[in-house]
């Protein structure tokens with residue numbers, strides 16, 4: 001069973017922020033911003049490659065509620081999902097990173113020079 005399925009099954013503790021029948025939001029154990037919350041479906045889905053349109057619609061609604069709940073809706077935030085090796089996905093259970101609470105940096109994501117690919 002994967003790490004996040006264990007959180008769903010309460011076999012591993014998580015610092016939960018919000019939960020409904022289909023999704024859980026909990027604080028990332030290694031935060032990269034003042035607010036760094038992970039949103040996962042309770043059903044095991046490996047990555048964004050495999051998510052259904054219906055689940056995305058429901059998860060969007062859940063995240064919109066979450067950002068209001070943690071008071072970053074108007075100050076701004078970023079929603080990221082890493083996919084596969086190049087995307088840097090470590091946990092193979094779909095999750096969205098919700099980052100905020102301070103001005104977030106934006107910059108190069110790779111050592112490869114993007115201009116070489118123009």
Ligand code: AMP
Nearest residue numbers: 012014027028029030082088089090091
């Ligand atoms: P990713 O690299 O996109 O797969 O992100 C996985 C994230 O899960 C990382 O930001 C980790 O810090 C986080 N993480 C790993 N284990 C736990 C845990 N037990 N509780 C909360 N967050 C975790």
